[in-house]
Amino acid sequence: MVSYxxxxxxxxxxxxxAALGNPVRLFIVxxxxxxxxxxxxxxxxxxxxxxxxxxxxxxxxxxxxxxxRRDGRTKVVELRRxxxxxxxxxxxxxxxxxxxxRE
Amino acid sequence: MVSYxxxxxxxxxxxxxAALGNPVRLFIVxxxxxxxxxxxxxxxxxxxxxxxxxxxxxxxxxxxxxxxRRDGRTKVVELRRxxxxxxxxxxxxxxxxxxxxRE
DNA sequence: ACGAGAGTACGACATACTTCATACATTCTA
DNA sequence: TAGAATGTATGAAGTATGTCGTACTCTCGT
Numbered sequence: 001m002v003s004y005x006x007x008x009x010x011x012x013x014x015x016x017x018a019a020l021g022n023p024v025r026l027f028i029v030x031x032x033x034x035x036x037x038x039x040x041x042x043x044x045x046x047x048x049x050x051x052x053x054x055x056x057x058x059x060x061x062x063x064x065x066x067x068x069r070r071d072g073r074t075k076v077v078e079l080r081r082x083x084x085x086x087x088x089x090x091x092x093x094x095x096x097x098x099x100x101x102r103e
Numbered sequence: 104m105v106s107y108x109x110x111x112x113x114x115x116x117x118x119x120x121a122a123l124g125n126p127v128r129l130f131i132v133x134x135x136x137x138x139x140x141x142x143x144x145x146x147x148x149x150x151x152x153x154x155x156x157x158x159x160x161x162x163x164x165x166x167x168x169x170x171x172r173r174d175g176r177t178k179v180v181e182l183r184r185x186x187x188x189x190x191x192x193x194x195x196x197x198x199x200x201x202x203x204x205r206e
Numbered sequence: 207a208c209g210a211g212a213g214t215a216c217g218a219c220a221t222a223c224t225t226c227a228t229a230c231a232t233t234c235t236a
Numbered sequence: 237t238a239g240a241a242t243g244t245a246t247g248a249a250g251t252a253t254g255t256c257g258t259a260c261t262c263t264c265g266t
Contacts, residue, residue, distance in 0.1 A: 001232075001243070013201035014124050021121030022224085042242065052225050054244060059223095073233045073242045090197035098116035098191050104213070104262075125254085145212060155255050157214055162253095176212050176263050 001070045004062060008080070008087040011064040016088065019063035020095060024048060025056050029065060029079065033096050038078035040071070104173045107165060111183070111190040114167040119191065122166035123198060127151060128159050132168060132182065136199050141181035143174070 020026050024046060031044050046053050057077060060066040065084065066077050084092050123129050127149060134147050149156050160180065163169040168187065169180050187195050 007205075009205040012126075012204045013198060014126050014129055016124075017120045017129075017198065018124030021117050021119075021124045023115075023117050024224090026117055026120075040242085048224085049226060050243065051227075051245085055224075057243095070232090070243095073240095075243065088197060088201050090193060091201065094191060094193035094197070095116060095120065098194065101115045102110075102112040127254090143212085151254085152256060153213065154215090154257075158254070160213095173213095173262090176210095178213065 001068075001075060005067055006062060006064050008064045008083050011087070013088055013091070015063045016065060016084075016091070019059050019065055022056070022059075024052075025060055026095075028056060028060065028077075030096055032066065032077060032079045033081070033092075038076045040074040040076055042074060044077075104171075104178060108170055109165060109167050111167045111186050114190070116191055116194070118166045119168060119187075119194070122162050122168055125159070125162075127155075128163055129198075131159065131163065131180075133199055135169065135180065135182045136184070136195075141179045143177040143179055145177060147180075 020029060028044055028046065032039060041053065041057060044053075046056075048056070057066070057068065057075075060077075061068055064087075065080060067080050068075050068077050070076075081092065123132060131147055131149065135142060144156065144160060147156075149159075151159070160169070160171065160178075163180075164171055167190075168183060170183050171178050171180050173179075184195065
């Protein structure tokens with residue numbers, strides 16, 4: 001169901017920024033960050049079809065941001081928070097904390 | 104020569120991340136951040152043609168990251184560092200400090 | 207006024223991204 | 237074992253991005 005999880009040491013920061021520079025993916029990451037437990041893909045209220053969501057999950061996984069594993073019928077996704085914080089200290093927090101634009 | 108500098112309050116963080124999620128632009132931003140003085144466009148050792156560089160400068164400007172002004176024949180570019188730090192506290196530092204991938 | 211320097215505008219092109227519909231695979235449950 | 241639930245693969249369409257060459261504008265020096 002899922003496989004490739006890159007070594008974060010080999011990920012350039014540009015790739016992480018590009019991955020997070022998409023509203024759907026940033027939303028997903030914020031959902032993941034705000035829940036104590038890992039989430040199943042289906043439990044994330046995204047605004048796109050399943051097929052599109054699969055695409056975005058792959059981008060997040062391949063850029064080292066998330067980890068996926070199968071659990072029965074569902075796929076569980078979680079942030080690689082500790083690894084990211086070690087690879088890119090201080091990066092994730094400010095992104096998650098960023099406020100919405102005015103208006 | 105130049106004009107549009109958006110109000111940072113209206114910029115979503117995704118736009119900043121997407122702008123920085125490109126190697127050429129991240130390189131430019133790092134150059135700007137590492138020099139005490141503002142730089143002229145021509146003084147930045149980018150690996151693309153002038154026309155392409157113009158494109159990247161526009162992206163940086165329109166995402167609120169840089170400010171440009173004309174100075175004689177040259178264009179001076181500078182980071183909107185203080186404004187960015189106020190709008191997205193703690194965001195820029197970790198990006199600038201991120202290390203290159205292993206290998 | 208002329209030419210050189212610095213950057214822009216425009217058009218073209220290839221590639222990548224985002225999105226979807228449809229068909230498929232896998233696993234649970236009745 | 238059949239059907240439902242969950243997600244993937246594939247292919248297509250439309251849009252956006254990154255890149256360049258060329259022609260242009262604006263400014264400075266001579």
